Each structure stands twice: as structure tokens, then as C-alpha cells.
Amino acid sequence: MPKAIEIxxxxxxxxxxTVALSDITLSVEHGQRLALIGPNGAGKSTLLLAMxxxxxxxxxxxxxxxxxxxxxxKKVRTTIGSCLENPDDQLFMPRLFDDVAFxxxxxxxxxxxxxxxxxxxxxxxxxxxxxxxxxxxxxxGQKRAAAIATILSMAPKIITLDEPDGSLDPRNxxxxxxxxxxxxxxxxxxxxxxxxxxALADRAVLLDKGRIIADGDAKKIMSDSKLMSEHxxxxxxxxx
Amino acid sequence: xHHAYIDKFAYQDSPIHRxxxxxxxxxxxxxxxxxxxxxxxxxxIVVCYAVGPFxxxxxxxxxxxxxxxxxxxxxxxxxxxxxxxxxxxKTPVTVVFGPFLWQSxxxxxxxxxxxxxxxxxxxxLIALVSTTRFGDLLTGLQRLGVxxxxxxxxxxxxxxxxxxxxxxxxxxxxxxxxxxRNLGFKAELKIAAAMLGSLLIRSIDSAExxxxxxxxxxxxxxxxxxxxxxxxxxxxLFALMAASxxxxxxxxxxxVLQ
Numbered sequence: 001m002p003k004a005i006e007i008x009x010x011x012x013x014x015x016x017x018t019v020a021l022s023d024i025t026l027s028v029e030h031g032q033r034l035a036l037i038g039p040n041g042a043g044k045s046t047l048l049l050a051m052x053x054x055x056x057x058x059x060x061x062x063x064x065x066x067x068x069x070x071x072x073x074k075k076v077r078t079t080i081g082s083c084l085e086n087p088d089d090q091l092f093m094p095r096l097f098d099d100v101a102f103x104x105x106x107x108x109x110x111x112x113x114x115x116x117x118x119x120x121x122x123x124x125x126x127x128x129x130x131x132x133x134x135x136x137x138x139x140x141g142q143k144r145a146a147a148i149a150t151i152l153s154m155a156p157k158i159i160t161l162d163e164p165d166g167s168l169d170p171r172n173x174x175x176x177x178x179x180x181x182x183x184x185x186x187x188x189x190x191x192x193x194x195x196x197x198x199a200l201a202d203r204a205v206l207l208d209k210g211r212i213i214a215d216g217d218a219k220k221i222m223s224d225s226k227l228m229s230e231h232x233x234x235x236x237x238x239x240x
Numbered sequence: 241x242h243h244a245y246i247d248k249f250a251y252q253d254s255p256i257h258r259x260x261x262x263x264x265x266x267x268x269x270x271x272x273x274x275x276x277x278x279x280x281x282x283x284x285i286v287v288c289y290a291v292g293p294f295x296x297x298x299x300x301x302x303x304x305x306x307x308x309x310x311x312x313x314x315x316x317x318x319x320x321x322x323x324x325x326x327x328x329x330k331t332p333v334t335v336v337f338g339p340f341l342w343q344s345x346x347x348x349x350x351x352x353x354x355x356x357x358x359x360x361x362x363x364x365l366i367a368l369v370s371t372t373r374f375g376d377l378l379t380g381l382q383r384l385g386v387x388x389x390x391x392x393x394x395x396x397x398x399x400x401x402x403x404x405x406x407x408x409x410x411x412x413x414x415x416x417x418x419x420x421r422n423l424g425f426k427a428e429l430k431i432a433a434a435m436l437g438s439l440l441i442r443s444i445d446s447a448e449x450x451x452x453x454x455x456x457x458x459x460x461x462x463x464x465x466x467x468x469x470x471x472x473x474x475x476x477l478f479a480l481m482a483a484s485x486x487x488x489x490x491x492x493x494x495x496v497l498q
Contacts, residue, residue: 054452074458082456088403089449094395095375098465106458111466133251134374136402154457 002065004030004158004186005051005080012046012057020046021057022210028186030157035201035218036190039232043210044190045085048160051188052082064157078107081151085162087143091135096127096146099135103154121153125179141172145179158186165196198222198236206231249302249370256300256371260475261380267482268368272361274486278494281333281349285494286356292485293363300371307366311359322354374398379467388463400446407442411435 005028012021021043028034036044049055053068053076061068063076081103084090093099100121104114122128125145130138138146144164151159164180165173177199180187191197197204197218204218208231214221222228223239250257256264275289297307326347335344369377378398382391415431423431 049452052456054455073455074460077456077458082452084449084453086446086449088400089446090453092396092399092450092453093375093465094378094398095373098375101466102454102459102464103457105464105466106460106462114466132373132375134247135399137251150457 001030002062004028004032004064005188006060006062006065007050008060008062010050010057010059010061012050012055019210020055021050024050024059024210024212026205026212026215028158028188030186031184032203033180033187033201034189035197035204036188036207037192037194037197037204037222037233038207038213040192042207042231044207045162046210047207048082048162048188048190051158051160052077052080054082078154079156080158080160081154081156083147083151083159083161083164085166087140087147088135090147090150091138091143094134095131096122096133096135096138097131099146100131100149100153103150107154117153117155121149124152124182125149126175140167141169141175144168144172144176148179152183156185158188159183160188160190162190163192164189165191165193192233194222194228194234194236195238198238206233208232247369247374249300249306250373252301252371254300254371255474256296256367258474259371259478260469260471261372261376262384262469263471263475263479264368264372265377265380265384267479268364271364271482271486274490275357275361275364278353278357280353281346282494283349283353283356285489286353286360288489288493289486290356290360290363292482293360293367296367296371297363300367302367302370306370307363310366311362314362315358318354318358322351322358325351325354376469379465379469382465383467383469392463396450403446404439404443408439411438 005026007024007026010021010024011019013019024047036047038044046055050057050061051063053061053073063079066072066076066079068076091099093102097118100118101114104117109117118131119128122131125148127142127145127149130142130146135143135146148159148161148164161180164176168176173196177196180189180200187200189197189200201218203216204214204221205212206214206221206227213231214224214227219239222236225235228235271289271292275286278285278289294304297304326345329345329347329350331346333344333346333349335342335349372380378391378395381394382388412435415435
């Protein structure tokens with residue numbers, strides 16, 4: 001069985017020649033919960049974009065054994081769901097229902113199937129009652145949950161989340177941890193918040209200046225205070 | 241941030257809210273055309289037409305204060321136009337209003353008729369927007385044959401205008417927090433230009449990210465939505481009543497009041 005994600009010697013530079021990712025080699029098994037940790041500007045978001053084929057560099061990116069190319073982008077993006085950092089970018093439809101139905105409709109599913117998927121996704125994130133609401137009427141926590149529902153409705157095998165805990169209060173953050181913890185999918189979570197990462201991840205990949213610095217057991221990496229402070233991070237409270 | 245959303249009452253439940261968006265849209269469109277086509281000096285009939293949107297607002301549970309507040313917001317443009325009428329048309333006329341009778345000029349009568357038409361048509365528009373969810377309105381427009389591209393643009397406008405307003409407020413607040421003295425007109429203009437530029441660049445950035453969000457969910461240029469609109473007997477009854485009201489006033493009352 002092919003691995004969920006395989007990246008081989010992937011490098012990418014911005015148009016102004018700044019190196020964003022350098023020689024990244026990474027392999028993710030199905031069902032893993034991987035925290036992509038690193039300071040601001042480390043290349044975490046760019047790596048997530050590369051996984052969904054939005055960034056084209058040198059090297060290989062394979063999703064479930066399928067090398068990303070222009071021809072199979074649609075297939076790749078039904079396998080890997082990308083949840084962006086700002087929910088306002090993710091929720092672009094005038095009504096939450098339409099936003100959650102957007103992906104399944106583009107997958108070519110029948111109306112009844114789409115309705116079922118939307119209902120299930122909204123139920124999973126606890127927003128069933130708000131399906132007719134406009135996204136700008138939702139709170140920050142609800143927007144975050146809604147953004148995840150837009151991905152869940154497509155039933156991807158892999159979900160990438162870019163700073164999903166950003167601007168959430170502790171209660172909403174805990175709710176999000178519970179929600180993400182209950183998902184069966186392979187999760188790739190890019191975050192600077194080590195407490196959030198420690199609550200969810202079983203594996204951590206430390207990225208800095210576009211390079212992988214450490215890759216391994218989440219507890220082992222995140223409890224290494226020297227490694228964490230060297231790269232502008234902190235040891236999670238529960239590991240101190 | 242909490243905005244004074246124009247559609248803040250659209251999520252209520254009332255017989256008017258439950259009507260099909262297409263029917264409401266067509267009724268408002270025809271109503272607006274009829275009111276605009278009324279003679280420019282016939283204020284009494286305009287007042288009679290006001291009963292329509294007033295009834296809709298009351299039945300829909302929309303506070304009249306909310307409606308008039310929004311009319312006030314857009315009134316300056318029409319006020320300028322209306323108040324210019326008395327300046328160029330000073331033909332004397334006798335105005336009769338019930339038992340009252342007084343002398344005025346044709347310009348003033350036109351001024352009040354323009355204002356009356358503006359208020360009545362705006363009331364109808366606010367009644368439509370306040371009793372119809374924007375998503376349903378867009379779906380209705382799409383089903384009525386409005387080009388998809390326009391629907392998409394309207395959808396984005398509605399979705400992101402509030403985000404843009406938020407950003408503009410944040411920028412203004414950041415400026416206010418650091419503007420500790422009067423900088424003069426030139427400097428203020430320069431700052432305003434920089435702020436607008438910043439807003440534009442941020443909007444372009446957002447557009448790129450929205451494009452990524454759309455593509456990651458399989459968008460290929462075709463806009464697909466699940467429409468749940470359905471015209472029922474109550475919709476037809478509403479359309480019939482609205483048509484009777486408009487035609488009745490136009491055919492029977494207008495000739496009497498003119």
C-alpha cells in the first residue's frame with residue numbers, strides 16, 4: 001500500500017530567489033498525526049501548499065503513490081484536503097451550507113449524496129444549526145470549525161491544516177483539539193503553538209529556514225529544550 | 241467586529257421570509273418600475289404606493305427605524321438632486337392636500353415627489369433584502385437567468401465586503417493610535433494613499449488565497465450550488481395580491497389623485 005505522502009528532495013524558491021524549501025524528504029504513513037513545527041517563516045505553509053500541488057518546485061511529491069502533475073490535480077485534491085490559515089479565505093460562499101457543499105458538488109456527486117455529506121460534516125463539527133447562516137455571522141471558533149467541515153465533506157484521506165489554532169480562545173482551542181483528535185484521517189498540522197501540537201501529534205517534523213531539522217516522535221522532539229530554543233520554539237507545558 | 245448588516249433581519253422567520261426569493265425579487269422590480277414611472281408631480285399616489293412596502297416590513301417583523309436608518313445613509317445623493325428642483329422650476333402651483341390648500345412652486349412639488357419615490361422604492365428594496373437571505377436571493381437570480389459570472393461576483397462582494405470593512409477599520413485604528421498631532425492636508429493625503437494601497441495589496445493576497453481554497457475543493461470554473469427554491473401556492477397568492485395592489489392603484493386611484 002502506498003504511503004499517504006512521500007516527498008523526495010523537494011526544493012522551492014520564491015520569485016525573488018529566497019529559498020522557501022530546501023531538499024525536503026518526508027514520508028507520512030496513513031493515520032499519522034504529524035505536527036509540522038517551526039518558527040515563523042520556516043516554510044511550513046509553503047510545504048503544505050506543495051503537498052496539495054499549489055507550489056511547483058524541483059523534486060517529487062507523491063500523494064498515495066500518485067506523483068502530483070497538472071493532469072491528476074483533481075484526483076490529488078480529493079485525496080488531500082487543505083484547510084487554510086485564515087477561515088475567511090476558506091469560507092467564500094454566502095451561506096455555510098453552500099460552502100460545505102462546494103467541494104462535493106465539484107466532485108460530481110449527486111444532490112442527495114451532497115446533502116448527506118454536508119449534514120454529516122456539519123454534525124461532526126457541531127454546526128448543524130448554523131447551516132443557513134452567512135459565514136460573516138459566525139464567531140472565530142465557529143468559522144474555524146466550518147472551515148474544517150468544508151474539507152470533511154469531501155471525505156479526504158489526508159487533511160492539512162495551517163495554523164488551525166490561530167486566534168482561538170482556550171475553550172475553542174480545546175474544542176478544536178477534541179474535534180481533530182476524533183478524525184480518522186491522516187493529519188498534517190502546521191503550527192507554532194507547541195502545546196497545541198503536543199495535544200494532537202504523534203510525530204513532529206521541525207522545520208527551520210526551509211530545511212527539516214528534526215523528524216521523529218513528537219514527545220521526544222518537543223521535550224528537547226535545547227533544540228526547541230535553538231529554533232525559537234518552546235517546550236510544551238505538559239512536557240516541562 | 242460587529243457590523244450593521246443590511247441583512248441582519250433576513251434570518252428571522254415570518255410568512256414574508258418564507259416566500260420564494262424569485263417572486264419577491266420580481267415583485268420588487270415591477271413595483272420599483274411602476275413607482276418610478278409615476279408622474280413627476282404626483283406625490284399623493286406615491287404615498288398610496290408606500291402602503292405596499294410598509295405592509296411587507298410590518299409583516300416581516302422588520303423595525304421601521306432600521307429601514308429609515310438605511311434610507312438616510314444613502315439619501316445624500318438623492319437629496320442633492322431633489323433640492324435642486326426648486327432652484328430651476330419656480331412655476332407657481334396650488335397644492336391641495338385633503339382640506340388644506342396652499343401656494344407653492346412646481347419645483348418644490350417635484351422635489352417632494354422625487355424624495356417620495358426614493359423613499360418608497362428604497363423601502364421596497366430594504367423589505368426584499370431584510371426578508372430574503374442573500375444566498376437564496378442569488379440562487380433565485382441564477383434561476384431567473386442572471387449570468388453566472390455576475391452571480392459569483394455578487395456572492396463574493398457580499399461575502400468579502402465585511403472582511404474589507406474590518407480591515408479598513410483596523411488600519412484606521414492603527415493610524416488614529418499613532419496620529420498625535422495635526423499633520424496637515426498634504427501629509428494626511430499621503431497617509432490615506434498608503435492606507436488604500438495597503439488595503440488593495442491585502443485584498444489581492446486574499447484573492448490569491450481564496451483561489452487556492454476554491455481550487456483545493458475542485459473548482460474548475462463551473463459554479464455549482466444546490467438550489468432548494470420551490471414556488472408554492474402562497475408565493476403565487478403573494479404575487480397575485482402584489483399585482484392587484486399595483487394595478488389597482490395605477491388604474492383606479494392614479495387618475496383620481498392626479
